Structures are given as structure tokens and as C-alpha cells.
Amino acid sequence: MNNITLPVIQTESSCCGTAQMVQDASPHLNQAFVMGSIPTTAGDLPKVSSALKWQDHWGSIKARWGVGRMDYAIDPGLYALGNPDNNSPVLVTANYKMSFDRLREALPGRDAWILVLDTKGINVWCAAGKGTFGTDELIRKVDSSSLKDIVSHRKLILPQLGAPGVAAHKVKQVSGFKVYYGPIRAADVAAYLDAGFKTTTGMRIMIFPLVERIVLIPIELIATIKPFLIIAPILFLLGGIGGQAGFWANAANYGLFAVVAFLAAILGGAVINPILLPYLPGRAFSIKGFSIGIVTAFILLYLRDINLQVWPGRIEILAWLLIIPAISAYLAMNFTGASTYTSLSGVKKEMRWALPLQITASICGILIWITSLLIA
């Protein structure tokens, strides 16, 4: 009882923090997805449906492309799904709207309470890692929503991926509610409820199938746009300094190829790597990205049909064999954060050798490429 302090997390400096004042009020009834209200002993609570509207789907698509993703939040607090009563199950989730929508759309025709924690608009898994989907916040929301007066049972169903943030035994000690870790995926929640809070093995294992990898591609690509827009023009103009022809003719030759090669390296790391992830060689993501980069480089250089009889041609090839794999490897390495099975210790170990190699290969590659331009 005494090893828990309730009013914490306040000290956190948060970029998307909501004022503590409104945090513990009931969720607003005027949010776009709210269908009405339901009277309870704790006042009128917002009622939601399992049927999503086009705005909800559109919101998910935008968030996947990084539009408004950091501000895609709903009011925390207790919501009614359908017409729950005091025996209905209580499902806990994050206030990232996509998390909330995935949960309710998986429960058509069911009545349940949905307790939304204030995770600052971050999904359950990441918020649990940060501790905002955590023991203290859960206890606080159970208390502020007067859940004890609204339901007669003392059970909370949490997504399994919330477990890194929540100590179930401490929640029980302080709030009296027993935490049941439900399935990983919202789609399995209905089956879990029907089975009397029992999961199958499959519900408990985090896999990373093709479709889940593909939906992550947009956000990977978006992250590369800015560096591309800065670096591509530089490469194009640098291409102009070499060769026999005039500046712009050279740029259209060497510079344009450089831009295409850079783009191909990005697509290799940010698109091909997620798609082919389990089938690529190596355990380290850098090796996977490097493999893609090497293949990409050979294809591009074959298509470019460089004259191997002369030195400028030979070292231009060498330059791209260094640059393209290095960029693909770097971007593939960054996909560790989105993957579902990399450990921090592993990522640190990989980075210790991979990052210096990527940086060295890129710098050497660029210098060699410029040399090839100067002697061309």
C-alpha cells in the first residue's frame, strides 16, 4: 500500500502534455466519435459505437502517414461501448485514437466499459515502455472515474502489451481491482471474453506479419523526405563539376544518376527491407539492409553501363558500391524501432559496429565519387 505514490508523472516535461486540471474530469461528450451519453452514478458518460465512421478511418490513414500523428488523442476517462451495466467488462486502453478505434471496432454488438488512460496520445505498447500507460495512471483513472460505483465486479482487462508499464499486483493492492492481461491484438478480445478471460497461445505471441510491416512503410518513408530534399539537389549540382561536357550536361549525367541511386538506396532500406524482413540474410538489421543495398547497387550500375576500361568509370562504381549499401543498411537499422522483436541490448550491440561502418562507407564513397568526377 505504501510503496505507491499517486500523484506522479507530473514532473515530466511533455511536448504534448495536457493540463493536469482537465485530466481527471470525465471525457467530453462533444467529441466527434461520441454517439450520445449514458447516465451513471458518476454522471453522464460518453457512449460510443463499435461501428467506425469514415472520419475515423480517414484519421487512421492520416496517422499512418504521419499527419497529425502526435496529436491524435481522445479525452481520457471512462466510455460506454453500447449499453453496459454494472456487470459489463472493463477494458483499458490508451488515449491514442487509433488504439481506441481498433478496440471498439473489434467488439460489434457488445456492451463494455472502456477505460482510457492518459498516455498523451501514444499507443499502448510505446506508452507502457515510457510508463505513461502505467500502474500509477491506471490507479488514478480507476479512482477518478468512480469505477467502483459503476461496476459491481473488480476486474480490469488490459492489453497484454500494456504489461511493461503496469504492475498488476500493485494495482490490486491499491485499487482492489484485479488486472487480467488480455490478448495482444484487439481482434482477439471478443474471443477472449467469450472464453471467460482465457487466451490461447496464439493470442499471447507477438508476431510481425507482412501486413503489419507494410502499414509501417509510410512513416518510414516520411522520415526520409526531408534529408532527401536537402541532399538530392546537392548531389545533382556536384555531378555538374565533372566530365567533359558543360556543367548542366554533366549534372544531367552524373548528378541525375546520383539522385536516382540515392532514392533507390532509400527505397531499399525503407520499403524493401520491411517487406522482405524475415527472408533477408543475417540477424542484424544492418546486414539485411546491406544485402538489399548491394543488389540495388549492382542493378543500377548494370543499367548505367559504365565504361570499365577507364579509371573514372571504375572508381565511380566503387563509390556507389559503398554509398548505396551504407544508406540502405542505416535505414534498415532504424527499422529496429518499429519491429516487434529487437531488444535494446541487441540494438546497441549492432550499432556499435554497424554505425561507424555506415558512416565511414558513406564518407569514403562520397569522396571517391567526387574524385571520379574530377578526373573524368
Place this chain on the structure above:
Amino acid sequence: MKNSIYLKNVVTLNFNEDKCTGCGMCLDVCPHEVFKMNGKHMTIQNRDACMECGACSKNCPADALFVQSGVGCAAAVINSMLGRNDGECCCSSEPAGTITDNRGGCCCG
């Protein structure tokens, strides 16, 4: 799809069998089937599958499990190396000295 395995022999997972009460909570919360029940105690059956999320140690009522938890995210490691934490991922930095390691990055939407 089979569960993928990242690098071998790196994880910080530590298990004290003497403290284990065999409650099975770690079985419930582990997303990668790292544990299995062996009679009255747990055992680690697939250590390399551990992603150091910390769910087991957080939920172990007997304090029998320890893991240096963190998110396996290269972008977050780079951000913290560069001393910035307002990168493309998640919000704010953690206050110094919390139990969790740096969680600057992650976030898969």
C-alpha cells in the same frame, strides 16, 4: 510466421529460481514465449527471443525476474547519443533516474 529472433546472447534477462513462486504471471505477459512452466517453477526456455520489454519483471510479485528494460530502437539510441530527445518519435524525455532506460524513440503508431 515463425517468431523471429534478433541477435543471440545479448539480453539482460535474469531469473532467480529460488524466489519464483510459480504464479505464472510472466507466462501471461511475455510476448515471445521466453518462459515455460517446469513443475513448480518457471524456467527460461528461449532466452534469445527476449526483447527486454520488462513486462515480466514489472509483473513478478516475487521479484524473481530482472531485466534492464528498454526499447530496441536505433533511432532512439542515436537521439540519446546526440543528446536530443525530441526526435520524430514519441514525446518528451523521461525525468532522469527513472527505472526505465531511455525511451526516446520507438513508436510504431
